[in-house]
């Protein structure tokens with residue numbers, strides 16, 4: 001487990017004594033609303049207690065230097081000469097710095113040691129957390145104020161344009177604006193958002209398949225194109241630019257005009273948006289069974305209609321279905337590996353973890369990593 005003292009000791013060892021400030025930025029789990037963000041739809045993520053920590057000293061020069069205790073490597077760059085360096089994790093920091101500077105903000109350099117408990121490339125959004133961490137460090141060290149939503153958009157822009165990953169805005173949004181014990185309902189088109197209290201009677205359990213999402217990139221782009229194709233056909237009947245503009249009634253009326261595969265992709269997105277709204281109503285009414293039911297329906301839709309699940313994710317959801325005290329489960333993140341999220345009654349957690357390890361061991365010959373999580377605040381400075 002990481003702690004600030006370990007990071008400070010590392011800083012002293014590499015960069016010498018300095019007065020250090022401490023920052024954090026969390027990873028996230030999406031409870032429901034998958035593959036809806038880039039369709040302008042609804043999502044319900046929570047920031048989790050797996051997070052980045054950074055100990056940081058400002059410098060007067062124009063250089064950023066950061067050491068990652070996870071990769072055991074240092075990245076560095078000059079703020080006056082930012083270039084993409086293939087394969088370097090520092091690109092996430094470079095991208096954010098460049099986007100900030102492009103808005104006319106003057107940045108100063110810093111030296112940092114970072115460490116993270118967000119597993120990399122597992123669908124809990126370590127990349128967005130690293131971007132939001134960087135933006136937060138610059139903001140606090142340089143003392144400028146940026147509207148949080150503008151800061152979030154800027155981090156997304158860094159990932160879209162500097163890294164070249166066409167992600168939606170959910171991940172950066174929740175890493176910045178998460179709230180302890182709350183999930184966040186976000187309308188990905190208007191960017192209106194609302195914190196929704198999570199019940200103390202439900203625990204969030206995340207199971208990591210450990211499967212690297214090799215196909216994720218190409219399939220992700222393919223799905224985006226299929227959604228656009230559905231919109232191009234629906235928009236002949238009713239004005240719209242994203243699948244968000246169409247509801248289940250519209251789908252019923254015009255679904256037969258879509259090629260079969262595209263029809264199923266649209267069905268997932270449109271029904272998923274409706275499920276997010278139903279799930280929030282269930283949460284507000286304290287009906288955790290219904291919320292869990294929506295999670296299972298979401299998984300089935302992602303598996304059968306959107307076709308982004310895999311055997312490992314389906315195995316996790318099947319174990320959840322068979323375990324007393326489990327309310328619901330689904331794959332979370334882009335799919336093809338990564339993680340599943342499980343909602344458990346407190347009494348069900350221990351039994352589920354045991355059963356999950358056994359089932360996974362039997363099926364795949366190894367145990368999955370399992371994180372029992374709490375919902376946490378978004379990124380910020382830790383006053384020490």
Ligand code: ADP
Nearest residue numbers: 068070089116120121122123124125126127128
């Ligand atoms: P995800 O966002 O789902 O975790 P991505 O592939 O989008 O997966 O981002 C993972 C990348 O983020 C890593 O390859 C690495 O470049 C960077 N990264 C994440 N965590 C760390 C870390 N602790 N130290 C250095 N780089 C990190």
Ligand code: MG
Nearest residue numbers: 125126127128
């Ligand atoms: Mg990412």
